[in-house]
Structures are given as structure tokens and as C-alpha cells.
Amino acid sequence: CSLDDFIATHVQACSSDDLVALNLACSIRSMSPDMEEAWHSLFGSGVQPFHIAFTILAVIGLIFIISVARSRPNGRNILILGPTGSGKTTLFHRLQYGSTLNGTVASMEPREVTTNLASDKSPAARPVNLVDIPGHPRVRDTWLAWEKSAQGIVFLVDAVDFLPHKSAIAEQLYDVLTHPSVVGRRLPILLVCNKSDMGVKAHSVDFIRKRLEKELDLLQTTRSALEDVGGGRAASTRLLPPGAQAFTLAALQAATGIEVGTASASAQEGDGVGLVEAFVRRCAPA
Ligand SMILES: Nc1nc2c(ncn2[C@@H]2O[C@H](COP(=O)(O)OP(=O)(O)OP(=O)(O)O)[C@@H](O)[C@H]2O)c(=O)[nH]1
Ligand SMILES: [Mg+2]
Known part of the structure; x- marks a missing residue:
């Protein structure tokens, strides 16, 4: 026909x-x-x-x-971010298996696994999706594939090798803290100072927090000055509203509702990992 x-x-x-x-x-x-x-x-x-x-x-x-x-709209995704070598893949294994690998190599692509936390023996426990994002500058933005479905972010820094890289770490953290998905959804963040097993070589959480706050404050000044030069047409990249006092994580929470907790841990030895697990459970409750 x-x-x-x-x-x-x-x-x-x-x-x-x-x-x-x-x-x-x-x-x-x-x-x-x-x-x-x-x-x-x-x-x-x-x-x-x-x-x-x-x-x-x-x-x-x-x-x-x-x-x-x-698009993983209902994902129980916990993203593990931070600079290269900070211990993300080590933590990823620790959370999953309760142990670590004998050695890791720099990751070049994100890895994700849907798993119960190794420490979670409760029969009522629900799996979470852990996502290990490489710290290499060329691939670290891959976390954006999970931005809309993330429930929380664990941001790792190397507490030993911190000072030489503090500006670069602050840049990466700044981009996360000002990302529209993080701001819009007030995504909880846990700043983990890793490698605490290194004794006095590892800087304390307070030392790292204060240095990062100072770096973030400087970045806010330079980035908002650039915004002004550009006529303020770009999306706002401020952490705090104009006129606010010096930047601190507490001031950020008060002004925006974004909670950035801090913890000291050793992904390799397991010390302090309980704090990370508690954070994961709070972000993706059973
Ligand atoms: N002493 C000590 N070393 C650690 C700890 N966590 C990780 N490391 C070591 O740090 C190095 C880097 O660890 P990774 O887990 O590969 O680091 P990463 O953050 O995944 O690095 P990228 O994949 O490059 O982004 C490895 O040699 C680990 O064994 C820790 O808690 N203590
Ligand atoms: Mg890795």
C-alpha cells in the first residue's frame, strides 16, 4: 500500500x-x-x-x-577529591575493604564502586557509591560528572607535604567551594588531613585549616578584583558576600550554610578513618 x-x-x-x-x-x-x-x-x-x-x-x-x-539522579555518591598523592585511592580501598593496597600509582581516571563500608556490619546498611577522582590537574575536573548527584565530598590533603603546595590546594578547594552545585545544594565537605601516622612531620589539622583559610581569603580578593575589572559580568566567584570579614570556614558556614568539617586521619594505617566513615554515613544515611 x-x-x-x-x-x-x-x-x-x-x-x-x-x-x-x-x-x-x-x-x-x-x-x-x-x-x-x-x-x-x-x-x-x-x-x-x-x-x-x-x-x-x-x-x-x-x-x-x-x-x-x-545522570545518576538518586546516587548515594560520595566524592573523594584532593591533590595528587594526598591518599585518595588509599582511602578509597580502606573504606571499601578495611585495608589498603601495597602500593598505589597516580590515578588517571575516576574510579567508582557501590559498596557497604568495610566497617558497616549492620544488616540494615545500604551501599554507598564511592568515587575516587584523580588529583592530576588534567583530570581532576571529572568530578563534575557527579556534581548533581553527589551527597558529600571528602577533600584530602597530604598533611606532610602541605606547605609547598598550599596555594595549589587552596585553588582546587576554592573551585569546589564556589561551584554552583556545591553552593546551591549546600553540599557537606570533610577536609581530611591525611598521613597523620607520620608523627611530627604531619602538620596538625588546625595549622592546615588556618593556612588554607588565609590562602582562600587571598584568592577571594584576587578573583573578585578580576571580576570587577571584567565589569562583574561573570558568575560570582566570591566565597563570602562583599564586605564580610576575613574568610574562615566558620564564616562560610554562617553565610552560605556550606559545612566544611575537618579531620585528621591515616588512610594507610586506619587511624581517624572512623571520622570519614561517620561523615559518609551522615551524607548517605541508611
Ligand atoms: N604515610 C602514609 N602514606 C600514605 C597514606 N595514604 C596514602 N599514602 C601514600 O601516599 C602515596 C599516594 O597515595 P594515593 O592513594 O595513590 O594518592 P592519590 O590521592 O590517589 O593520588 P592521585 O591518584 O595521583 O590523585 C602512596 O605512596 C600511598 O602509599 C597515609 O595515610 N600515610
Ligand atoms: Mg589515586
Whole structure:
């Protein structure tokens, strides 16, 4: 049957199957001569219009399911961020298995696992999705794939090798703290000063927090000055509203509701990892 005959017949019949087929035929009619040719060859091989309609609907449904799954809207995602070498992959294993690898190499792509925390023996425990994001500057922005579905961020710094890298660490933390998803959803963050097992070589949490607060304050001054030069057209990159006092994590929480907790831990030895686990459970409760 020609497309025009088909449309004419089904306009009169009008059952629900006819309507689906009719819709499809009209769409094909309005597309191109090539599509019409394809229609004829399909009919020549005995395929019914509702088969085609069903196939198209199934493909659309599949695409929809895949895109919903990829956007991870209901994910219980905990992101592990921080500079390279701070111990993220070591912590990732510690949380998952309660132990660590014998050695790690710099990660070059994110890794995620849906797991119960190794310490969580409760039968009611629900798995969380841990995401280990490499610290290398070229790949660290991959965390943005999870920005909308993250429940919390664990931000690791190396408490031993901190001072030479404090500005770079503050830059990375600044970008996280001012990201619209973090600000808009008031995503909780835990700043973990890792490698506490290194004794006096490891700086204390208070020392690291104060140094980072100072660096973040400086960054806010320079970035907002740049914004002013640009006529303020860019999205605001301020941590605190203009006129606020010097930047502190407490002031950030008071002004924006973003909570940045701090902890000292050793991902390698396990000390203090309980604080990280408590944070994960609070962000993604059972
Ligand atoms: N002493 C000590 N060393 C640690 C600790 N955690 C990690 N390390 C060591 O630090 C080095 C880097 O650890 P990784 O876990 O690979 O660091 P990462 O943050 O994943 O690094 P990238 O993948 O490059 O972003 C490894 O040699 C680890 O064994 C810790 O708590 N204490
Ligand atoms: Mg790693």
C-alpha cells in the first residue's frame, strides 16, 4: 500500500493501534523521499506499522533509561577529591575493604564502586557509591560528572607535604567551594588531613585549616578584583558576600550554610578513618 492510501484508510478506522501507526506514517510522510522509500521496502517484507511503532518506542525508552542512569539522579555518591598523592585511592580501598593496597600509582581516571563500608556490619546498611577522582590537574575536573548527584565530598590533603603546595590546594578547594552545585545544594565537605601516622612531620589539622583559610581569603580578593575589572559580568566567584570579614570556614558556614568539617586521619594505617566513615554515613544515611 502507498503511504497516502495507508493514511487515508487509517484516518477512517481510528482504533488506538491505527492512531499510533497513523502518527508514524504522517511523520514519515513529512520527512523525506528516502524515508518513504524505506517505508515501501519494509511493507514489501511484510512488517506491520505497529511493529515499527513499537520498535521506535522501545528504542526511545531505552535511550531514556540509559540517560537517566548516566545522570545518576538518586546516587548515594560520595566524592573523594584532593591533590595528587594526598591518599585518595588509599582511602578509597580502606573504606571499601578495611585495608589498603601495597602500593598505589597516580590515578588517571575516576574510579567508582557501590559498596557497604568495610566497617558497616549492620544488616540494615545500604551501599554507598564511592568515587575516587584523580588529583592530576588534567583530570581532576571529572568530578563534575557527579556534581548533581553527589551527597558529600571528602577533600584530602597530604598533611606532610602541605606547605609547598598550599596555594595549589587552596585553588582546587576554592573551585569546589564556589561551584554552583556545591553552593546551591549546600553540599557537606570533610577536609581530611591525611598521613597523620607520620608523627611530627604531619602538620596538625588546625595549622592546615588556618593556612588554607588565609590562602582562600587571598584568592577571594584576587578573583573578585578580576571580576570587577571584567565589569562583574561573570558568575560570582566570591566565597563570602562583599564586605564580610576575613574568610574562615566558620564564616562560610554562617553565610552560605556550606559545612566544611575537618579531620585528621591515616588512610594507610586506619587511624581517624572512623571520622570519614561517620561523615559518609551522615551524607548517605541508611
Ligand atoms: N604515610 C602514609 N602514606 C600514605 C597514606 N595514604 C596514602 N599514602 C601514600 O601516599 C602515596 C599516594 O597515595 P594515593 O592513594 O595513590 O594518592 P592519590 O590521592 O590517589 O593520588 P592521585 O591518584 O595521583 O590523585 C602512596 O605512596 C600511598 O602509599 C597515609 O595515610 N600515610
Ligand atoms: Mg589515586
